[in-house]
Amino acid sequence: MFTYKTIAFTVLASLVGAGTIMAQDEDYGLGREATTKEIAGWNIDVPPSGDGLPGGSGTVAEGKEVYQTQCQSCHGADGNSGPMDKLVGGKDTLTSDSPVKTVGSYWPYATTLYDYIHRAMPFNSPQSLSPDDTYAVTAYVLFLNGIVDEDTTLDADSLPDIRMPNRDGFVSPDPRPDVLANACMTDCGSDETTP
Amino acid sequence: MATDNRTDGQIERRQFLKRSLGVVAAASLPLPVSQALAASNGGGNLAPNVPEWTRSQGAPILSPAYGQPSRFEDGVVRTPTDLTPTTTSSWSFTPLQDLNGAITPNGLVFERHHGGVPDIDPEQHQLMLHGMVEKPMIFSMAEIKRFPQVSIKRFLECSGNTLTEWKQPTGKTVQDTHGLLSCCEWTGVRLSTLLRAAGVGDKAKWILAEGADAAAMTRSIPMEKALDDALVVYAQNGEALRPEQGYPLRLILPGFEGNTQIKWLRRLEVSDAPYMTREETSKYTDLMRDGSARQFTFVMEAKSVITFPSGGHTLPEKGFYEIRGLAWSGRGKITWVDVSTDGGRNWTQAELEGPVESKALTAFRLPWRWEGGSALLQSRAIDETGYVQPTRQALIKARGLKSVYHLNAIQTWEVSSDGGISNVHV
Numbered sequence: 001m002f003t004y005k006t007i008a009f010t011v012l013a014s015l016v017g018a019g020t021i022m023a024q025d026e027d028y029g030l031g032r033e034a035t036t037k038e039i040a041g042w043n044i045d046v047p048p049s050g051d052g053l054p055g056g057s058g059t060v061a062e063g064k065e066v067y068q069t070q071c072q073s074c075h076g077a078d079g080n081s082g083p084m085d086k087l088v089g090g091k092d093t094l095t096s097d098s099p100v101k102t103v104g105s106y107w108p109y110a111t112t113l114y115d116y117i118h119r120a121m122p123f124n125s126p127q128s129l130s131p132d133d134t135y136a137v138t139a140y141v142l143f144l145n146g147i148v149d150e151d152t153t154l155d156a157d158s159l160p161d162i163r164m165p166n167r168d169g170f171v172s173p174d175p176r177p178d179v180l181a182n183a184c185m186t187d188c189g190s191d192e193t194t195p
Numbered sequence: 196m197a198t199d200n201r202t203d204g205q206i207e208r209r210q211f212l213k214r215s216l217g218v219v220a221a222a223s224l225p226l227p228v229s230q231a232l233a234a235s236n237g238g239g240n241l242a243p244n245v246p247e248w249t250r251s252q253g254a255p256i257l258s259p260a261y262g263q264p265s266r267f268e269d270g271v272v273r274t275p276t277d278l279t280p281t282t283t284s285s286w287s288f289t290p291l292q293d294l295n296g297a298i299t300p301n302g303l304v305f306e307r308h309h310g311g312v313p314d315i316d317p318e319q320h321q322l323m324l325h326g327m328v329e330k331p332m333i334f335s336m337a338e339i340k341r342f343p344q345v346s347i348k349r350f351l352e353c354s355g356n357t358l359t360e361w362k363q364p365t366g367k368t369v370q371d372t373h374g375l376l377s378c379c380e381w382t383g384v385r386l387s388t389l390l391r392a393a394g395v396g397d398k399a400k401w402i403l404a405e406g407a408d409a410a411a412m413t414r415s416i417p418m419e420k421a422l423d424d425a426l427v428v429y430a431q432n433g434e435a436l437r438p439e440q441g442y443p444l445r446l447i448l449p450g451f452e453g454n455t456q457i458k459w460l461r462r463l464e465v466s467d468a469p470y471m472t473r474e475e476t477s478k479y480t481d482l483m484r485d486g487s488a489r490q491f492t493f494v495m496e497a498k499s500v501i502t503f504p505s506g507g508h509t510l511p512e513k514g515f516y517e518i519r520g521l522a523w524s525g526r527g528k529i530t531w532v533d534v535s536t537d538g539g540r541n542w543t544q545a546e547l548e549g550p551v552e553s554k555a556l557t558a559f560r561l562p563w564r565w566e567g568g569s570a571l572l573q574s575r576a577i578d579e580t581g582y583v584q585p586t587r588q589a590l591i592k593a594r595g596l597k598s599v600y601h602l603n604a605i606q607t608w609e610v611s612s613d614g615g616i617s618n619v620h621v
Binding site: 028031032034039042043044045047048082094095097098099101103107111112115120126127170171172173174175176180182185187 | 338341343403466482575594
């Protein structure tokens, strides 16, 4: 009943030029082209290649100042005394029973540090740091971790070249399923798995 | 059967009484006092008396215009973690022990935010799609809603769900142990439809998804997943997304860890390589015994948990109880759930609520008579790939004790002879 009515309506509608039924996945003509300017305003990510890093630069010494005024209250004077995430330390702890995962001990890419600080820090005022300040405080956090020297200047060229201590620490693709259990039904042992 | 039902009814009534008395003590509201006292005095509203709510008109329509649960249900709420130093980068748990069936009500869907919940005006929200595409695009919310629509029921689980349970039993209730888990019917447009609108070439292998929140949350998503079953959604359970679930727009990647399903979605950038964001390096990576870390461990493997009876419940008397729970798998459909009452020595197949949907919470049930002794209740899920939910010991044997995420082990609830139920490891 309903179908007949629908067809009748559709025929009538197309007769008067009110529309046509489209096949799935046609070009819907929705949305518009994004302008270069619009993209530039939002495209803030920095992948390991360093693509997208802005101009500007910052030194460890400048970074210390940024850190003391904008980060220290939450991350501690030396970067590892809280109250928020430890940014420093944990060297050689990943194999231990109590690993300490920090920028220095765990993060595989320095570009991620620039990206994250710029997008999310300071926590109470994200995306407020200038490129110069972001380079500088990135350099300072790396310095506190013993990854760069005190006289380091970071910019779009030098940042992607930094080799982080745990650069090769990550494994992908996902090796799971890594535990193959049996669906034993009666009188089962405590560990019904085949390794 | 009639006897069983009556027994069950008594349990509910006792819990109801306990709860209403608790509310009274906390808030000292005059109306509940008289009602609760009447009930405890032997029940002025119980048979053979005609209840007071039957003898007068109830509340008018639109009380309120957006309906709320009964005031007697005000204990059914999300609860916060005590593990985070801030309340904006934090999480809250779904009260699984108080829910029925497989759908999570919108106001009880678990939360995990990294920069709080933004208050976004949909008229000023856009989705940008750019990078390795033929034509970079911007869509308004109105345009996104005009694309062909799909609605699909899918679970959402934080990869940190159950993380307190690796070493010792920690959570008291199933809300504490498994509450970073919810399931909604999501409505939106296929991500593949949007990608086709922009034109994606063969070299494109990854997509960066970014939120408009204060964390500008970003994750790299494999193109394969984007073209398979990813959705960009604007509605959950029939209404607009809740702010804490990404209003006005979020990504849904069925079966993937919750963090990848970017809320407040504002940008998608197509690339040939992953971006190595903070949330896929520093966090949401699984540290193994040897110090290496697994990265891009997206899939939530098959898992199940008994929600009734569960930690914190008390069985008031011997007799019939229906064991109820939830099972789910990020790899597809649940095909089988077994229940054990003796800590995993012997198992019985439970009944699944159908039709079973892929990557959705699936309710299971098994009738049980408690004889008054101690019991160890467990459930074990098996999915359509044949994967069997493992024990905690087996997971630890394979991964060690410091991987934090992706604990999908069999959960044990101990029923003691006084009817109390607690979280234990066996």
